[in-house]
Structures are given as C-alpha cells and as structure tokens.
Amino acid sequence: QVQLAESGGVAVQSGGALRLSCAASGYIDSRYCMGWFRQAPGKEREVVTTIDDNGRTSYVDSVKGRFTISQDNAKNTLYLQMNSLKPEDTAMYYCAAAPLAWWSRRCPSASGDFGYWGQGTQVTVSS
Numbered sequence: 001q002v003q004l005a006e007s008g009g010v011a012v013q014s015g016g017a018l019r020l021s022c023a024a025s026g027y028i029d030s031r032y033c034m035g036w037f038r039q040a041p042g043k044e045r046e047v048v049t050t051i052d053d054n055g056r057t058s059y060v061d062s063v064k065g066r067f068t069i070s071q072d073n074a075k076n077t078l079y080l081q082m083n084s085l086k087p088e089d090t091a092m093y094y095c096a097a098a099p100l101a102w103w104s105r106r107c108p109s110a111s112g113d114f115g116y117w118g119q120g121t122q123v124t125v126s127s
Helices: none
Strands: 003-007 011-013 019-023 029-038 046-052 058-060 067-072 077-081 091-100 119-127
Touching: 003 091, 019 029, 019 091, 019 119, 029 067, 029 077, 046 067, 046 077, 058 067, 077 091
Parallel strands: 011 119
Antiparallel strands: 003 019, 019 077, 029 046, 029 091, 046 058, 067 077, 091 119
C-alpha cells in the first residue's frame, strides 16, 4: 500500500515563494510517476507537474519557469518549489502517484490515471 501526505501549504503574498512536501510510505514494485495537482474553487482539478522514475519532468504552461518538481528518494519525499507566486496559484494542492508501464515515454496527466493521493494542502496567494 502507498500512502501520501502533503505539507507546507500556507497563505503567502504575491511574489513570494513556498515549498510543498509530500512524504511517501509503502512501495510499488513497478515503474512509477509522481505528480502535483491543484484545484481552485469552481474549477476542475488540473495537473501542475509530473516526474517519472527517470527524472523526466513536465509542467503546465502557467507554471513553467516558476515551479520546480523534485524528489529525494533517500527520504521518500516529493517536493514542489513554488516561486514568484501569483493569486491565480491559489488552490488546494495534491500529490499523487501512478504506476507506469515499462514502455511509457511520459507520465499521464489525467487525474483518473493516478491511483494514490494525499489529503491536500491549501495554498493561498494574496495580492
């Protein structure tokens, strides 16, 4: 069984920086993909960024150049470094994990493809 727990969400002013953490426990004996999703009030959950077991990353256009996803395998922790935050970044942020087929070239981006989720952590950016 895989369990995920996010932390680090807080209220911050526009232009500020924040680092979210996702502690993982358990193990999946297969290739995997980790990702960060977010959901703002009145909007559907969207993928923010993903990283696979080879370190390949992808980002939604709105956060490119500002957010960075990384993982520390020794600590079983996933991170999301968020710089130059904007009010539009306000949302509940979730970390998630998905098994990855051996032939996969990139991580999925649909929420339904991720089977493991954290409880979420709120990020609020004020102007």
